[in-house]
Amino acid sequence: MSKRHLAMVAAALLTTASLAACGDSGGSSGEAAKTLTYWASNQGASIEFDKQTLQPELDKFEKQTGIKVNLEVVPWSDLLNRLLAAATSGKGPDVVNIGNTWSASLQATGALVPFDDATLSAVGGKDRFVPAALAAAGAPGQPPAAVPLYSLAYALYYNKKMFNDAGIANPPATWEELVETGKKLTKDGRWGLAVEAANPSENAHHAFTFGQQWGGEWFDQAGKPTFDTPQNVAAVKRYIDLMAVDKVVNPSNAEYAQNQSVADFANRKAAMLLWQAAGNNFKAQGMSPDEWGVAPVPFPAATPPGGKRINSMVAGINIAVFKHTENKDGALQFVKFMTSDEEQTILNKTYGSLPSVKTAGADPAFQAPEQKVLQEVLNTTAAPLPQVPDESEFETLVGTAMKELFADVASGKSVTDAQIKEKLSVAQQKMGS
Template sequence: MAVAAVLAAASLTACGDGADSGSDGKTLTYWASNQGPSLEADKTILQPELDKFKQQTGIEVKVEVVPWSDLLNRLLAAATSGKGPDVVNIGNTWSASLQATGAFLQFDDATLGQVGGKDRFVPAALAAAGAEGKPPTAVPIYSLSYALYYNKKMFAEAGIASPPTTWAELAEAGKKLTKPNQWGLAVEGSNPSENAHHAFTFSQQYGGAWFDKSGKATFDTPQNVAAVKRYVNFMAGDKIVNPGNAEYAQNQAVSDFANGKAAMLLWQAAGSSLKAQNMPADAYGVAPVPFLENAPAGGKKVNSMVAGINMAVFNFTKNKDGALKFVKFMTSDEEQVQLNKTYGSLPSVKPAAADPAFAAPEQKVLAEVLNTSAAPLPQVAQESQFETLVGGIIKELFADAASGKPITDEAIKTKLSNAQQQVK
């Protein structure tokens, strides 16, 4: 409800003293999202590129890497107060919600021309940059999808010949892989955004939706109840997830997988984080996320949301020209290859996407999912409320499962109904 109130306030006005940049046109402030194994690692990765930008333009970029757990609320607070950075990274699922605040620069055709033109961007990535029929208020920088990562040695020791393709197979494999000091699957039960992403995908497979075509919330449908229950039941019913994962919120699931504490992981472009934790690429396999084994009528062949990161510019920037130069730099062919290769994500501009650097097995799977079986989250202004509310409910349910409480359809429906009433 707090996020809803902030969003509502931001949609009324976004005024103030402006960005925290210098007025001389030689300084920008940039909030970067956490893409790598840690906030410190991201700053180490980004700083040489920012130094390169300064050499080319004379503009210094002061970067702060913001954890995902804080980023949305900080963006909304900046939109409301009119005070904050010049340029920001945003999760592409928030595009329409943040667009509705009116606090961000519109990338109309003329503005897109200043950063290289609309035709440079991968269409699917640009489609997740704002509400349909309106000029986007961001441009894509990193493209992602979910994949299933599995430990090859653990699979071989358990006699599992290939990665699961259905959730029933995953649960069965997870039980074989769960033993003292080892679990079948790692999740981040205390990460609302991660929870909401899986809730969306499972709902699609059950034939559900979180909003109708008019943008009205439809949280408490039988399909959504089943979707939430299936995900939480990996811990509550199948018991293939460590109850301690209910408290995980920031890359701990990746760490468990990298360090042999879990045999499977559902994640977006985990390769760079696994490498940082000394897990060699040949130690794990990457496969598409499983599907529902017996999909009901209306069930969709969707196994990921269209994931990715966008760049946006606040309207209150005192250095609009510099901010657009920075966006153009970060979406240039050279930077797109460099940064996405480092993070294991996919470029959002066409020329870079064709680079051989993205022909590795992990990137091939991510691209296959993104291009064939991923669907965008609803581009409606209330989407951020969905992530906060439904993601928070799943966090509560994982906590209940960890303490041994039964996870019932009735309990899930009651929570979803209450959340639905809070959507503004």
């Protein structure tokens, strides 16, 4: 993907407000040497929670180095667009969090500092990082565009009391069981499952996993999009039908784009949730840890032809440095600080995610039931999204197509295979245009 191509993508995606939000990283070189701007992704239950979590650590870094870090927590619904704007304009923050699935796309802009051997050495060395996490930091055969910060996987969270009250002994292991369970739990103003249906990235993550289970691929071996295959159509329909046909998802979820589904679960408005490391989000919203359980994401009862036993993407957050920074050395010091054993333990404990460095994983906090499920999924039934330059465009186009399909369902319209195929065909045609 060329810089010109990404500039066109960014121009098509970004609103004026998004562009206006991307300012220069600093003033004079002297000021820049003492200041960094950091865009953090929204990992906790709210942006305010993340600010309260991160600010003490940034203050610690300033005390150690004399470098002040100006923090902005960016919602997931805005983050990719703003990163693309910063990449194409050469203006924006010094250090950023990126979804690991976007690594190859942002790498292709040439806007990020490559973590070659010398740069990796400056942040502690390649061997410190979990290999699977580092492998999701850029295109194969190239120096990583970032280093891993938080490691994640999807899991199924369920409300134990609601299950017990309905006489349900175990969490569902198949989609058929999830639908049956969800119907029993959808009553008295409560719903079986909450989804984030207006969040393109969230939609695309499920499209990938369902696609794997239904025998589909979103790109061929040459990296060309294959969105509208029968397998992908069937996979997307299975997910959309949770609201459209099975009616275990509240139609209002078609408007959910930023953690509202987590809030519904935490506030007992929904009995199940598909999410990445959600436990500490629940706690932040007043939900007791003994109220919920966690299990792997379900599979089809009968594996479709060509289907794989995959129930999560290899999820995670990477941390990267923009080349336009006026303080590369300071930015790399900050990356080294954020991936140190101490900070990896503090931050991943808080967010319920898994450390991306090997030596931090031995802490007892990462042996809790939730983390054990996430580790099991990552080690056995997770697959990385394609590390191709067009991956971020896939998330935007396919995820938005699914957002529109959910909106149709919420407005009372039916959604057929033909309509899904048409949406996916249009998305495929837009790739690279």
